[in-house]
Amino acid sequence: MTESASAVEFASAFTPMESESSSTIGATIYDWAQAFQRAVVCMPSVPRSLVRISEAKLTQLASERPHSLLALIEKNALGAADLTFAAEIAGTIDDWTRVVPLLTRLLLHASPVVREGAVYGLVRHADRVPAVRATIRSAIAGLLGVEGSPGVRAAADDALVLLDDQL
């Protein structure tokens, strides 16, 4: 993922559906306008400001507008401190066709806290979607082969124990 994702492309993920109001996502329109502006009011060639978002809001997005949360992750709109929790929470979204490839890509992220969050997200997802447990196990086992961070390795070891328990 790059920092130069198109602002127009990113904005489309946040266009409310006709049936939605600001209260649907439980935040004031002002909060969202601010986040939106920070995220997209820049030219593609200029480094983009990152959206700051609380875990409560990430959880609410996962529940009420899951594809918006996935878009935030896909478009690289979050800093590492938010992305680690976004990745974990994304694991609770049922759409495995988007969630598994996305979180698997995050296993290669430069920040160890993001890779660790992706491990937790994948384990959450395996709890919800048993059909993908073997795929997720394979991805996490693959990470262990190359992972240099002791913290991420511990998380991945832990994940394999939990997954093997379920398989």
Place this chain on the structure above:
Amino acid sequence: MKPLLRFGRRRSSWELDDASAIAAVEFRRGDGHDLSLSAYEVKAHDADELRARTIQVYTEHAASFLGTPPNGIRPLDLSGLRAPVATAGSTLFQYANGCHREMHLASDADLLRLVEQVKREFACRAMEEVPASAMLDYACEQLRARDPEWVAATTPPQNANAWLGLVAKRRKKATPPRQD
């Protein structure tokens, strides 16, 4: 021994170089920083008892507050950094409530000083890893023993935390079928 246990969010956080990056992960509240740090003061006679108590208090904390299964953790001992204040815990468990303490920090700058000190002293403040499976096993064992607090915590309407369903599945798997 009487460590002041702080349960972190990510085991890799303290590998980051920048104190503000660590604080953004480990001490976040809403869009900002948490300046009232929650911790648990655990008394133990030896390492085995300390490990058992650590698993107990974190599992009780997780059953009370976490909507998802607890991740494995590497607790930190924050004792000696600031004076802890005994505050009534709001978990569903008497033991965890009795151990609960808070450390009140003056400002974001104070938090960053604390983070920098912990990072410098990480090797002696980081405690033994506690895997997620140990916490699920503990919860499972308490339910098997019909611990009244665990039974209450997992009985509607208290059992809002979906991860306790995992405990039930794990318990079922570990219990051999009855031979009638």
